[in-house]
Amino acid sequence: MQNLQRQTETFGFDTEQVSLNALDGYVLNGVIYSPTIVTIKAKIILASATGVPQGFYRRFSEYMTQYGYQVLTFDYRGVGASSPKNLKGFEMSYLDWGKLDLAGAIDYFADEQLPLFVVGHSYGGQALGLTPNHAKVTAMYCFGTGAGWHGYMPLKERLKVQVIWNIVFPPIVAATGYLPWSKFNMGADLPRGVYQQWRKWCKNPTYFFSDPEQAALKDLYAQVKVPIYAVAALDDDWALPNSRHAFMQHYQNAEMHYIDITANRLGLKQIGHMGYFRQGSEAIWDQLLHTFDQLIYD
Template sequence: MQNVKHQTETDASSKTDFANENSFNAQSVTFKALDGYELNGTLYSPTHPSTAKIVLASATGVPQAFYRRFSEYATQLGYEVLTFDYRGIGKSAPRHLKGFQMSYLDWGKLDLAGAIDYLYDEHAPLFLVGHSYGGQALGLTPNHHKVTAMYCFGTGAGWHGYMPFKEKIKVQAIWNIVFPPMVAVTGYLPWSKLNMGADLPKGVYQQWRKWCKNPTYFFADPEQHELHEQYAQVKTPIYAVAALDDDWALPSSRYAFMQHYKNAPMHFINISADEFGLKQIGHMGYFRKDSEQIWDKMLNTFTTLIAD
């Protein structure tokens, strides 16, 4: 498993430090999930009217601050961007995670759906940018029809069998040896202790561990049989990116999950670090500094869809 470090770092030399720092506004916002749970987010708005809107759907355990650079970059190009923390994560977490009850699916069914409703404007295209779980979550939302297109990065089925040998052994050891005693003692997954992301509610940890044991993830869970039909209802165009050095979501893992969006126009995109002049992309590099060329490729696609 790869580390999620320096999620709120600032870097004066970053290419996303713009010459005109006042050409956008960033403000903290709160909005309701579909069940009324209050979520915290950040709304990045251009000073001029936006050409389109983007909801950023985070990866599991990754706080919204990790996506700040991308959000600022897209806003500079005229997009209004909403980042947010799912319930139980970051600024949307309760004071104490122990005893906090929720389903892993709530992040899509209730939280992402609430974010879509919050930002939706029938007069402006609304795009979803998903990272890992964020690309899975579109099929969980009841309002996916409001999304013009989804561009997702590193979305796969989570099964260790799709991973390279060393990563496979590492992941199995963490799931079966490291995590269980940590959760037994704390009542939640203290992921932050390993510098791997935000702490996770126990329910998220339990379901995630269960589903990652199967090549088709939660689609193999008899308790989630209705998800097959639910995902088949999605007709939103999807652009699914896999970096060839992303050990967590290689193309085989991506195909295993994306096949369930069977009625959505699907575009599979493989990228390599060399293609963008990067040393590594991995599972987290899609949104780290110096990734503007990756962002440009996506935003150019959005521009084309807006023009059409």
């Protein structure tokens, strides 16, 4: 590990910027949030959504430290702090984020003395099944993970997504060599390979499990046996329960828990696809904490 910078906070945690290696040696940049007042009782790896820089998860990570959890956030290759200066010509597979990057984070952060949890957001919940070392993980809690097919979305969102995928993005990517996601206020820019595979797989109700070139993935996901808690907000148009089930069913040998939440019941105005981790979502995070504490102490 290379320590790049340390910043000490005054209310119970500190942060450390680190670099770590993916399984193929690609250098990823991350941040470790560590409690300083309470003892570390477990570790959490935050597996991000597509194109969402790790800084988006800062509030969540800080909150977890109050309860004894040490948290690692990191950017996948081609995203944020792990991106080259120019994405044009940067070649990678969308699957690399799980097979190589999350897997590298698991090897880096795993500790035989402490439980290790993965908290996944959208793609992050898909990524665990791609890792060869998922047995090192105690459990996964994921938010907004679904199959991505427009047919699972409400009509308005369905039409919007089809226009973006089929009319707006293709000429832009052809001209730039990457997807300038940031220009649409949707996150960090994405490598061309991520865009091409994502667009292709989102045309199928069961996502990449419908792709003949990815036939081995069904057996790969069937190997995962850790408990999984899959949360869907009922106002999350991108990953409603039917979309969630279409993907998560492939974790067929995992102990699966499906959890539906609503904004009103949690005292929130809305959740949507990004609200799981926005400031003010402590009611959602408390449910996660309760689950993790039960797994640690029961």
